[in-house]
Amino acid sequence: MQTTESDSKxxxxxxxxxxxxxxxxxxxxxxxxxxxxxxxxxKSCLRSDAELLETIPHYLLTQxxxxxxxxxxxxxxxxxxxxxxxxxLVDVAAGIExxxxxxxxxxxxxxxxxxxxxxxxxxxxFGMMPSLLAGDFLLVRAFGLCARLxxxxxxxxxxxxxxxxxxEILEGVLNDxxxxxxxxxxxxxxxxxxxxxxxxxxxxxxxxxxxxxITEALGxxxxxxxxxxxxxxxxxxxxxxxxxxxxPAGTDLRQRTPxxxxxxxxxxxxxxxxxxxxxxxxxEADAKHALDxxxxxxxxxxxxxxxxxxxxxxxxxxNKIKHPExxxxxxxxLLAIVDxxxxxxx
Ligand code: FPP
Ligand code: MG
Numbered sequence: 186m187q188t189t190e191s192d193s194k195x196x197x198x199x200x201x202x203x204x205x206x207x208x209x210x211x212x213x214x215x216x217x218x219x220x221x222x223x224x225x226x227x228k229s230c231l232r233s234d235a236e237l238l239e240t241i242p243h244y245l246l247t248q249x250x251x252x253x254x255x256x257x258x259x260x261x262x263x264x265x266x267x268x269x270x271x272x273x274l275v276d277v278a279a280g281i282e283x284x285x286x287x288x289x290x291x292x293x294x295x296x297x298x299x300x301x302x303x304x305x306x307x308x309x310x311f312g313m314m315p316s317l318l319a320g321d322f323l324l325v326r327a328f329g330l331c332a333r334l335x336x337x338x339x340x341x342x343x344x345x346x347x348x349x350x351x352x353e354i355l356e357g358v359l360n361d362x363x364x365x366x367x368x369x370x371x372x373x374x375x376x377x378x379x380x381x382x383x384x385x386x387x388x389x390x391x392x393x394x395x396x397x398x399i400t401e402a403l404g405x406x407x408x409x410x411x412x413x414x415x416x417x418x419x420x421x422x423x424x425x426x427x428x429x430x431x432x433p434a435g436t437d438l439r440q441r442t443p444x445x446x447x448x449x450x451x452x453x454x455x456x457x458x459x460x461x462x463x464x465x466x467x468x469e470a471d472a473k474h475a476l477d478x479x480x481x482x483x484x485x486x487x488x489x490x491x492x493x494x495x496x497x498x499x500x501x502x503x504n505k506i507k508h509p510e511x512x513x514x515x516x517x518x519l520l521a522i523v524d525x526x527x528x529x530x531x
């Protein structure tokens with residue numbers, strides 16, 4: 186029987202599915218009723234007199250996305266006994282996804298990234314100015330949702346948005362004359378990626394329990410899970426192909442992003458790394474050569490080990506939570522999300 190191109194793509198993706206994948210399906214199924222409410226709440230926030238302010242967010246929404254942040258908020262609350270999500274939880278989970286959508290619109294403009302989730306980036310499709318304003322619109326809608334809630338949620342959301350902007354501005358590029366340590370990397374990732382995961386864990390817990398230690402532990406879980414998630418993303422940038430990434434491989438290399446892999450390559454004292462990032466122009470051939478070398482290198486193996494360490498820290502944060510109504514099946518689903526994150530790159 187003849188195999189079509191799309192059959193073979195499908196088989197390639199299925200080949201990547203390992204034991205954590207079926208457990209993660211359960212996790213998303215567990216969150217599904219809550220996620221449907223979150224999706225409705227998001228859509229109800231997208232009404233505007235300006236058509237493009239509705240079209241652009243819908244464009245982003247229909248490209249898929251895993252809704253991993255709202256899922257973390259819903260499962261965090263459920264693990265502590267909130268089986269049916271409260272209206273406040275749905276608001277805050279929707280707010281978190283709206284903030285995430287705003288950052289994607291702005292980030293693609295900043296990174297001049299032509300593709301996201303297999304489609305043209307919003308600013309390429311609709312123009313720079315409307316996409317920038319759509320990001321602002323989503324951010325204000327998110328604040329509209331969160332500002333109805335208590336001061337803890339308002340303050341945590343504000344802190345997170347400040348961290349997102351700090352992370353994005355501090356990240357910089359590898360030829361700006363500044364040497365990056367692993368600690369600098371952790372600081373940037375903590376702000377630009379882990380902060381929203383941390384917010385999700387924290388507010389999910391906060392709405393379900395009055396115990397500040399548990400709220401802190403779920404925030405810590407989100408922080409470490411988010412860090413591992415970004416590390417895997419950085420690894421996949423050199424090991425995966427466009428089918429999986431939804432954008433060309435090697436983007437971090439070409440853009441000289443201080444990703445985990447790029448920092449580890451520079452720290453390996455391989456003179457080729459210094460030369461690559463310092464070169465005036467990175468040609469397609471140079472990028473392809475670096476990609477081929479790195480994807481099989483000890484640098485990537487070392488990065489995988491580091492990502493595994495952060496996933497283990499996430500598991501430990503969850504395991505230290507003691508609560509009389511702890512829902513073990515939901516805890517298992519949160520752990521499955523962490524395992525699946527790792528499985529994508531192992
Ligand atoms: C994606 O990183 C970028 C972020 C997660 C943070 C973006 C933050 C801003 C644009 C600041 C604006 C803040 C608000 C609150 C609107 P990446 O480029 O490594 O990931 P990618 O591969 O998904 O593009
Ligand atoms: Mg980007």
